[in-house]
Amino acid sequence: MEAYILPKAELGNFVAALKKDNEVLGPVAKGDEYVFAPIEDVEALCLDYDTTILPPAKKFIHMPGEVLYEFEGVVEGKTPEKVGKRVLFGVHACDLNGLLSLDKVFLETYPDPYYKARRENTAIVALNCVSPCSDGFCASFNTGPSADIGFDLCLTDLGDRYMVEVGSNKGREMVKGLNAASNEDFIARNRSLRVAQQQITRRIDADNLGVLLHQNYDHPVWREVKEECLACGSCTSVCPTCYCFGVKDYVDLTLEKGERQRFWDSCMFYEFSRVAMDHIFVPDRETRIKQRMYHKLTYYQQQFEAPGCVGCGRCVTTCIKRIDPVEIVAKIQADPKPEKEVKLYTPPEKKVKPELDPWEPQKAVIKSIKQQTPDVRTYTFAFVDPEVQEAYTYDPGVFNMISVFGVGESAISISSCADLKGVFQHTIRAVGNVTNALAELKEGDIVGIRGPFGFGWPVEEMKGKDVLLVAGGIGLAPLRPVIKYIQARRNEYGKFEILYGCRTPEGMLFTDEYDEWRKIPDTRLHLTVDLVPPGCEWGHCIGVVTTLFNKISVDKANTVVLTCGPDIMMKFVVLDLLKRGWSPEQIYVSLERRMSCGIKKCGNCQMGPVFVCQDGPVFRYADIMDLPGGVF
Amino acid sequence: MAKPTIAFFKFSSCAGCQLNVLNLEPVLLDIVGAVDIRYFVMAKRENFEGPYDIGFVEGAVTSPRELMELKKIREECKILVAQGACACHGGIPSVKNFSGMTQREMEEKVYTELWDLKSFPAHGIDYYVKVDAYLKGCPMDKDEFVMLVKSALKGLNPLFRYHSVCNECKLKENNCLVLTKGIPCMGTVTAAGCGAQCPSLGRACEGCRGPASDCNAASLARTFIDLGLSRDDVVRKFRKYAGNTPEFSKGAEAV
Numbered sequence: 016m017e018a019y020i021l022p023k024a025e026l027g028n029f030v031a032a033l034k035k036d037n038e039v040l041g042p043v044a045k046g047d048e049y050v051f052a053p054i055e056d057v058e059a060l061c062l063d064y065d066t067t068i069l070p071p072a073k074k075f076i077h078m079p080g081e082v083l084y085e086f087e088g089v090v091e092g093k094t095p096e097k098v099g100k101r102v103l104f105g106v107h108a109c110d111l112n113g114l115l116s117l118d119k120v121f122l123e124t125y126p127d128p129y130y131k132a133r134r135e136n137t138a139i140v141a142l143n144c145v146s147p148c149s150d151g152f153c154a155s156f157n158t159g160p161s162a163d164i165g166f167d168l169c170l171t172d173l174g175d176r177y178m179v180e181v182g183s184n185k186g187r188e189m190v191k192g193l194n195a196a197s198n199e200d201f202i203a204r205n206r207s208l209r210v211a212q213q214q215i216t217r218r219i220d221a222d223n224l225g226v227l228l229h230q231n232y233d234h235p236v237w238r239e240v241k242e243e244c245l246a247c248g249s250c251t252s253v254c255p256t257c258y259c260f261g262v263k264d265y266v267d268l269t270l271e272k273g274e275r276q277r278f279w280d281s282c283m284f285y286e287f288s289r290v291a292m293d294h295i296f297v298p299d300r301e302t303r304i305k306q307r308m309y310h311k312l313t314y315y316q317q318q319f320e321a322p323g324c325v326g327c328g329r330c331v332t333t334c335i336k337r338i339d340p341v342e343i344v345a346k347i348q349a350d351p352k353p354e355k356e357v358k359l360y361t362p363p364e365k366k367v368k369p370e371l372d373p374w375e376p377q378k379a380v381i382k383s384i385k386q387q388t389p390d391v392r393t394y395t396f397a398f399v400d401p402e403v404q405e406a407y408t409y410d411p412g413v414f415n416m417i418s419v420f421g422v423g424e425s426a427i428s429i430s431s432c433a434d435l436k437g438v439f440q441h442t443i444r445a446v447g448n449v450t451n452a453l454a455e456l457k458e459g460d461i462v463g464i465r466g467p468f469g470f471g472w473p474v475e476e477m478k479g480k481d482v483l484l485v486a487g488g489i490g491l492a493p494l495r496p497v498i499k500y501i502q503a504r505r506n507e508y509g510k511f512e513i514l515y516g517c518r519t520p521e522g523m524l525f526t527d528e529y530d531e532w533r534k535i536p537d538t539r540l541h542l543t544v545d546l547v548p549p550g551c552e553w554g555h556c557i558g559v560v561t562t563l564f565n566k567i568s569v570d571k572a573n574t575v576v577l578t579c580g581p582d583i584m585m586k587f588v589v590l591d592l593l594k595r596g597w598s599p600e601q602i603y604v605s606l607e608r609r610m611s612c613g614i615k616k617c618g619n620c621q622m623g624p625v626f627v628c629q630d631g632p633v634f635r636y637a638d639i640m641d642l643p644g645g646v647f
Numbered sequence: 648m649a650k651p652t653i654a655f656f657k658f659s660s661c662a663g664c665q666l667n668v669l670n671l672e673p674v675l676l677d678i679v680g681a682v683d684i685r686y687f688v689m690a691k692r693e694n695f696e697g698p699y700d701i702g703f704v705e706g707a708v709t710s711p712r713e714l715m716e717l718k719k720i721r722e723e724c725k726i727l728v729a730q731g732a733c734a735c736h737g738g739i740p741s742v743k744n745f746s747g748m749t750q751r752e753m754e755e756k757v758y759t760e761l762w763d764l765k766s767f768p769a770h771g772i773d774y775y776v777k778v779d780a781y782l783k784g785c786p787m788d789k790d791e792f793v794m795l796v797k798s799a800l801k802g803l804n805p806l807f808r809y810h811s812v813c814n815e816c817k818l819k820e821n822n823c824l825v826l827t828k829g830i831p832c833m834g835t836v837t838a839a840g841c842g843a844q845c846p847s848l849g850r851a852c853e854g855c856r857g858p859a860s861d862c863n864a865a866s867l868a869r870t871f872i873d874l875g876l877s878r879d880d881v882v883r884k885f886r887k888y889a890g891n892t893p894e895f896s897k898g899a900e901a902v
Contacts, residue, residue: 045820045822046827047822047827048820048822048827068820068821069817069818069820079818242863242866243863244863244866245811245862245863245866245867246811246835246859246861247813247814247834247835247836247859248810248811248814249813249814249817249823252813252814252817252818253817263806265794266797267797268674268677268678268680268681268793268797270681270797270800279818283810284810284814284860285809285810285860285861286809286810286860289806298861300861300863332826333817335825335826335835335867335870336870421801422801447804448803448806451802451803452801452802455802
């Protein structure tokens, strides 16, 4: 280990030297607590701080709020990134590890350019804890009290001097002129860190924690926590690994000019999962509490192979009720539910185009609009840039993020098949802000498109098998590409059967295409509606879509089922099929959740350990049926 | 396209929310440029009859005359906005609902001439008519007002987020008043949107914006008892601005 000695009397000069080229951010007192702030005066630097209100790395690198884009009308311009060089000075090991966990979220698969710019321009001077804070339990996860990796420099307080370990070339530049550490210095360092380690008495037994929590999803302790929890969300604001954010468009009074901003969000908030028509996917507080706790203690590891909890103890310090993961886990361990075999979810391998700026929407023009029902339209788009359009391809069942600037962005599945060249289609019901704004647009208008994102229908695995589609209402839109796909490759698939249910005949989509679908060889189309209004002609079935199951003629043993519709419909489709002896391995569902990014970053679409946006939206039911808390 | 017409009305309240509209100096002229203010007695000499596109109603409804007017206003306005704590939840006037006195006893306490006075318990306006949007707080937040006007002009749902004030307080890295000073702060159960103004100045949140979504008032009431508040004080905390709401009632009734 390469290490130097910085006498405490020299600290001022050392920081002053750093300040020549960098903004130095360090711990300063604020009332009875500490915060990370720009260091004007070295005297203000409190390197003996216990913990800070907000974690430094998250505060300055994953900023609480920032502008993603500016726009005027539909013309978007990217905000210039003005990030000067910075040094985070005196970062505790827990917070450094928190930053490394955030790096997994923001720098892998689709690297986030905003985060990346700040991250690359920020040097980290870590600080080992020789007198650990009272609420921390970092030793449980090997995320403290001392830092092992990820720093440029790391300080250890040795009384009258700091030992300065070098972790990078950037760090080596900073310590020029300091004397090398002696053997005695190393001995003193190791001794004080060993003492510190022993002082941390709070511990979570991290072995097999995921399985234990999974088995105890219904443990009575969660009811107790629910009664206590104030649902204020402070635990998520102060957590160094909580990354969830929301995105919103703000306009000035011209209503044309504005900016798209993102802001920290929290899974503890009731509105976190809110979508159009004020539908809330997770309305129950207990479920939200568990989503957070499980995410910290197990899901994060499953999703990003990094610790979701670094044991900094802030969630306990900041909680008026002192809801404490250490205590909760201890309570569960003291009285666990009977063991049952559980399989932890592992996300599928993801294929991405990493050169893409994941936030930059491509401009697309509306070529035509076709009214499907009174509130559903099919839009045919083409990218303004012909090269983008040429290169654009996608699997059946995936989605785009569609932007109407000044209104917002929505995740909407593609309703055309990539065989259709030169254009692509979306079939959209006007229900919320973005979709209502889309309904106002005309041919020739421009929208922003990011995508395609997600995993679609298993068209490869289906080859040689019979295919059964079960769709409800607008859920036919993401299944239409499959119909087109099979039509173009008819001999690669077995029997093909489409069951489609709607509330009323008036609500049925793609009615003018049914004759064409029926003409596909060896294909049957069954229709049903919940009710037929007086005066309406209807020659097909009446009842929910599962009533059509008696008409199924495909071979159960050799069929793949694809279903999409409202959650409640898919729930009964799956239940009914399982009851009839179908297996969860052959059923695929397409889920819907609130999404603000589409690229596994905003966290809005998380359902247990699953990111609906990137692990789905199409899932094999067998893969998700055992999630803690279930699917539907 | 003609500019949308807007109107401001006032019932039992202090007129502070209307004043806050006039305090919007930096953007007031832009707003006047974007909309046609047809009725605003506090600010204009010339006022016109309805109908209006957007009506902002300040104040609680606590008399038959006010109720009659409110119903007329509802018919006249395409979008009706409850402006401020009184119109949203009953506000300060609703304190009387929980005084334990009869309506007549209260009238006698306040007024000397009672022959022309008719009053009933104070409620927010959505107790009587359908309300399309809310501007919470005492007074309402100016930025939220502007955001609502913009959303209405664009035909959008403003999608206000009513999570707890603590979120905004934490982002400002304020010292938590409950934890560091033992001050009974209502922030955990109160709807955000004010930017945690009071706690940022070292004053406890009074709960003027009413309950946060899915808040746990009963649990906070127990904390207040632990902090040394009397049962009566806890009840007063929860009955001050939004005592009518079921959420804050749970806090008042928990101890």
